[in-house]
Amino acid sequence: MDRGHADGDRRGAGRGAPAGEGEHVDSFVPALVLAGITAVLVTGLYALSAAVRLRKPPVACEPFLSGTAATEHAASRYHVRWYAVTLLFLAFDMEMVFMYPWVLVVADKGVPAVVEMFAFLAVLVAAVLYAWREGAFRWT
Amino acid sequence: MSGAAPLWTALLVPVLLLAFGYGAAAGTAALRARAAGTAPGAGLTAPAREAARLLVQRRRTIPGADTLLWRLGGALVPAAAVLAALVVPLGPASVGDLSVGVVWFNAMEVVVWAALWMLGWGADSAWGLVGGYRFLVQGLSYELPHMFALTTAALGAGSLRVSDIVAAQEQVWFAVLMPAAFAVYLVSALAMAFWGPFGTPVGRDLAGGAAAELSGVDLLVLRAGRYMFLAVVAAMAVPLFLGGGAGPLLPGWAWTLAKTAGVVALLVWLGHRLPAVRMDRFTEVGWVVLVPVTLLQALVVAVFVLTR
Amino acid sequence: MDVTGWLLRRAVPCAFVVTAIGGTGARLAVERAVRERGWRQALAPAEADLLVVCGPADPELDEMLDRVWGQMPGPRARAGVPSPEGADEALDRARADLLDTAAQRRDADGRDRAARERAGAGDDEHMPGGLAMADRGEDRDGLALDRLHLALGPALPDWPAGLSLRTVLQGDVVQEARVHLVGAREGSSFWTAPRNTPRTADPSPEHPRTTAAAALDAAQRLLFVAGWPAAALAGRRLRDALLEPEAGPGLGAELRRWARGVRRSRLLRWATDGLGAVGDRAPEELRGDATDRWSRWLDRIEAAAEPGRSASAPAPAGSGTARAALDLVPELVVGRELAAARLIVASLDPDTEAVGAHTPERGA
Secondary structure, three states, X not given: OOHHHHHHHHXXXXXXXXXXXXXXXXXXXXXXXXXXXXXXXXXXXXXXXXXXXXXXXXXXXXXXXXXXXXXXXXOOOOOOOOHHHHHHHHHHHHHHHHHHHHHHHHHHXXXXXXHHHHHHHHHHHHHHHHHHXXXXXXXX | OOOEOOHHXXXXXXXXXXXXXXHHHHHHHHHHHHHHOOOOOHHHHHHHHHHHHHHHOXXXXXXXOOHHHHHHHHHHHHHHHHHXXXXXXXXXXXXXXXXXXXXXXXXXXXXXXXXXXXXXXXXXXXXXXXXXXXXXXXXXXXXXXXXHHHHHXXXXXXXXXXXXXXXXXXXXOHHHHOHHHHHHXXXXXXXXOOOHHHOHHHOHHHOOHHHXXXXXXXXXXXXXXXXXXXHHHHHHHHHHHOOXXXXXXXXXXXXXXXXXXXXXXXXXXXXXXXXXXOHHHHHHHHHHHHHHHHHHHXXXXXXXXXHO | OOHHHHHHHHOOOEEEEEEOOOOHHHHHHHHHHHHXXXXXXXXXXXXXXXXXEEOOOXXXXXXXXXXXXXXXXXXXXXXXXXXXXXXXHHHHHHHHHXXXXXXXXXXXXXXXXXXXXXXXXXXXXXXXXXXXXXXXXXXXXXXXXXXXXXXXXXXXXXXXXXXXXXXXXXXXXXXXXXXXXXXXXXXXXXXXXXXXXXXXXXXXXXXHHHHHHHHHHHHHHHHHHOOOHHHHHHHHHHHHHHOOOOOOXXXXXXXXXHHHXXXXXHHHHHHHOOOOOEOOOOOHHHOEOHHHHHHHHHHHHHHHHOOOOOOOOOOOOOHHHHHHHHHHHXXXXXXXXXXXXXXXHHHHOOOOOOOXXXXXXXXX
């Protein structure tokens, strides 16, 4: 399922026996438990409020516009002027997909792993600097 | 040092987050009260009194609001905080010591992006719309330096498991070994909790921004969630950079709590001392200064790992 | 046991404060009372439970206030404060209204009944709320984009009294802006008129303490807009202390410390540098960018803090400056994003009470 996982364990100083595949599945049970607890807490808070608040049904209100009347719905196609930043971000986000597993093998693979990763990052940073020169991070 | 704690400790997670979150809110209120020239002691009960007010206050609907997105957005913030705490160890053990703990924390923290955008869009209010999108560009600006800071800590330990990262700091804390990564982590902690100088998505200039149309228990859930989130990012700084539960005399869990309280106090103080950061100016700094700085930090740590 | 009432009594009220033209004195009294009681000020009606109106009544403003009142979820109470003297009493009364659970429940039921009747009357709405979707228009690059109409003010925190800036937004960029003043226009500026409040003994508007208080009032508003509530709250406290008949000991030192802290904030400079640059044709008060303008306020505050300084400080902005500031607003905010637009308006700080019957130029 996850080969890199064993690598990570091996390095874990002072850890007990390396975990098997089984633990990997088990380890998400606490996450579900926590999600359940949160759901219970939030629902409980809503229930408490429903019991004590002035009147249970919500009030229907106009949206706040500093005292003026609304003339249209606010939900609209938003002018995302930092659109170029989102694309740059996507490039780096894909890079992170490589960087997380890379972290586990640096010590094993040695110098080549570091050189390859930072050469790759240098290319991306060059792209960032180019985008910066083109004004991608300024939009006003 | 063992990884996973017994399952019942899951119950402790929301309790501790709420306690630290309450501390942060009360500390902020006390500092504000001092600035306003009133008794700072009143700040200690201020969050509880505000919670009482919001419990009694009625909820609102707006014709045209996307109710599902709107309500879900608010509830996702505390949920993300609690789920992120899954991998944060209290002393030696965390509730779920995942082999990909760092990635899990990262993923939960990004849930807030969706949450705030849903809040802003769902309300069908111009303020909310602007606030929601503000948080997205804030995310685009802080997230990369933040991820590189996380990766650098993982690199120092050669593992994505949080307990391994703690174990790797037996000799020297990562805050000392990689100070730039620690500093960037603290900045991004404020940014991802949209708090203090990075609070503009729910800012005063937007009449509350993404939260402008929220009232009653909906607002209470968002505010509590935000402070819980601030608490969990502060708590995560302890295993990543401050040696986890390591310390003399006291047991591990006590050191974890003490260090977390210290980080929370630092964040509260920063929020008190600093004005808001305008995102159209910060984006440039985030990409052109913080990204190269964190990458250089990662390179230094990589070389250190190779020569160790 | 009545848990609702018990919780209500423990709650600290949260006031949405609206200032009408001519209500600056009342606003100062209300802000002071709210601060001293440890109450909070709301950013929007949704989170508020008190609506506090400072200044004289006006038909156009009243209509807007009714709309804001309808946006408050309840429990809710309304306080009118036409003059500074009535502030404490009006807030006490509003607080008592807020705690009257039975009356609050009646109010809530009445609203729900009215809403049901409106729904029953059944105007067949195609769109929720009877509103249309946003329309499209060209932006500065010639792209056809959705346009939203957003009014900034008059019911907005940290905003000049009675000013309503009608903007058209694409994304968060202001594409068009038009200035409209809401409220009565006779009367004169609070800061230049002879004092008639019992709190201030010195009638002279040229007195450095008055000019410093005016500058502090402008600065606290800018600091709130700039997202620095701690410094803004301290500014309000010092402003109120300056307006006392007798200055307490140590006030000068405290003013200097506060001004130094604000001046040294790099982040604040970074947020305001280059915003709303005004050329040399404008009145001296307004020249430069937003940073220059707030730096001059700090100069005035520091001048008042000097012990033994003669009353040579410049008088607060006159009506000429106020009119110029108002006329500058539209052209300076167009093309800026909302955060910058709010900082620009806060740094120009047009004194809407000083403009008299001046009609603002049509916007850009």
